[in-house]
Amino acid sequence: MKRRQFLSGLSSSAAALASLSVPGIALGQKERPRITDIRMHRLRTLGETGIMESAWAPGRPYMRRIGGGSFTEILTDQGIAGIAPGMNPANIDRMKQILVGQDPFDNEALGHQMRYTNGAANNWRDVGCIEIALWDIVGKVAGQPLYKLWGAQKDKVPAYASMIQLSTPQERAETAAKLQAEGWQGIKIRLHHLDMKEDIRTIEMVRDAVGDDFTIMTDANQAQSSGIWQPGVQWDFTRALDTARALKDLNVYWLEEPLRRYDFDGLSELNRMVDIPLAGGENNQGVQEFQWMLERGVYDILQPEILVTEGVQGLRAVAALALANHKLVIPHHGGGQLGTVAQLHMIGTWPHCPWIEILNDPPISPYSNGFAVMNNAPIVDSEGFMAMPSGPGLGVEIDRDLILAD
Missing domain, CATH: 3.20.20.120 (Enolase-like C-terminal domain)
Structure with missing residues (x-):
């Protein structure tokens, strides 16, 4: 597909994308929180429920567990934190360089920076985790569920x-x-x-x-x-x-x-x-x-x-x-x-x-x-x-x- 055709296709969806934007929040630029830290926490397993092989991964059965895993947490200077699935700990310092001191409400611009800096398709998961946590902060500041x-x-x-x-x-x-x-x-x-x-x-x-x-x-x-x-x-x-x-x-x-x-x-x-x-x-x-x-x-x-x-x-x-x-x-x-x-x-x-x-x-x-x-x-x-x-x-x-x- 030609580049011009692809851009034309995206522009045809501009109106739909615009309708997904966040309503204005009555906070001045200086009143909004600023990001202070990014952390990744491991979670305790509560029990085991048995071994199962996933249909998409034949030959690799593994123990299924209650709980466990990890989650990402973004902290702010106002005590409001956003949470998301666990990202790769090796990439946290790189994300901090982009995000610390920034306004979580600027997540659209920050997202584009993360995509460029974080190695594109090899790290979509980490970008997704950070974006989820940023939106969690926005929702908490606004006092509204994201939907x-x-x-x-x-x-x-x-x-x-x-x-x-x-x-x-x-x-x-x-x-x-x-x-x-x-x-x-x-x-x-x-x-x-x-x-x-x-x-x-x-x-x-x-x-x-x-x-x-x-x-x-x-x-x-x-x-x-x-x-x-x-x-x-x-x-x-x-x-x-x-x-x-x-x-x-x-x-x-x-x-x-x-x-x-x-x-x-x-x-x-x-x-x-x-x-x-x-x-x-x-x-x-x-x-x-x-x-x-x-x-x-x-x-x-x-x-x-x-x-x-x-x-x-x-x-x-x-x-x-x-x-x-x-x-x-x-x-x-x-x-x-x-x-x-x-x-x-x-x-x-x-x-x-x-x-x-x-x-x-x-x-x-x-x-x-x-x-x-x-x-x-x-x-x-x-x-x-x-x-x-x-x-x-x-x-x-x-x-x-x-x-x-x-």
């Missing part, structure tokens, strides 16, 4: 339980029925068994178990690698086409990432030939990649990830592009802790986002494992909805009793 600052569109959203392991048809059917009984409205199932018949049989049994009033999504996990090889079963075009057509007959909502990440030709041709919506984008870096996908007709549903797709700025830009192109945007899960909460606030502002993805594969890996680090974590209620936090900023706080000494 209200950004322009609220809804106060809650249905959550779908995103499965983690590649399992048997019988087990997936039993799990889906249990989740439905708990109030969940949808489930995403990993589908890339050795035999395609096993994939289809899995969905047939799940559909039989939950009936027609329950949403089923599927994920082929074929775009994990940026190259042409990844571990596990790799689909060709024929398998993707045959699977997509069979899933449509079973009333599956979408098929996710059925071909390699950058096989835009194959994906656009597949999308042209099937009726089931195709979804993807969780590992795509940079807003321009989503622009290319939209121009090529690669996906019907965009799935950017806040810790991959250029942080808060990038995710909001992708959402604006999707809206301008009449596509849905349903972000990747956000990591299962503070990144998920940040995305929840964004979803609260988007009319074209009907779901939130929550990693939840009980009993070994329920979503409560990751959310255990927060005192007031959001929950999936008995009707399958997750409400936007009502407190200022992210609206959640880390349980500081879990912080490990340095």
Whole structure:
């Protein structure tokens, strides 16, 4: 694509992006806080729930734990702190050079500096973490939850339980029925068994178990690698086409990432030939990649990830592009802790986002494992909805009793 065409496409979304700006806060320049420090804290593990192998990482099972991990904290001279997922400790000093002494409200300009200084695509996670923490500060100063600052569109959203392991048809059917009984409205199932018949049989049994009033999504996990090889079963075009057509007959909502990440030709041709919506984008870096996908007709549903797709700025830009192109945007899960909460606030502002993805594969890996680090974590209620936090900023706080000494 020519540079002029790309810039033209971005400018067409300017109005949508402008509508996402923060309302004026009645604070003078000298009254706003200034950044004094950036810290990364490790968190204590509360327990272990069992070993599970992720479908996208075959051959690498690991112990699932309650709590643990880390979080980033940005401090200010007014005692207001912002929190975010844990960043790479090796990059904290570089971020301090940019941020200490600065106004957190200037996060747009600071974000562009971080992208340039921090090594572009190799460090999107760190940029995303810092941006989340800066916005948390802004929300706390304003006394408003972020989704209200950004322009609220809804106060809650249905959550779908995103499965983690590649399992048997019988087990997936039993799990889906249990989740439905708990109030969940949808489930995403990993589908890339050795035999395609096993994939289809899995969905047939799940559909039989939950009936027609329950949403089923599927994920082929074929775009994990940026190259042409990844571990596990790799689909060709024929398998993707045959699977997509069979899933449509079973009333599956979408098929996710059925071909390699950058096989835009194959994906656009597949999308042209099937009726089931195709979804993807969780590992795509940079807003321009989503622009290319939209121009090529690669996906019907965009799935950017806040810790991959250029942080808060990038995710909001992708959402604006999707809206301008009449596509849905349903972000990747956000990591299962503070990144998920940040995305929840964004979803609260988007009319074209009907779901939130929550990693939840009980009993070994329920979503409560990751959310255990927060005192007031959001929950999936008995009707399958997750409400936007009502407190200022992210609206959640880390349980500081879990912080490990340095």
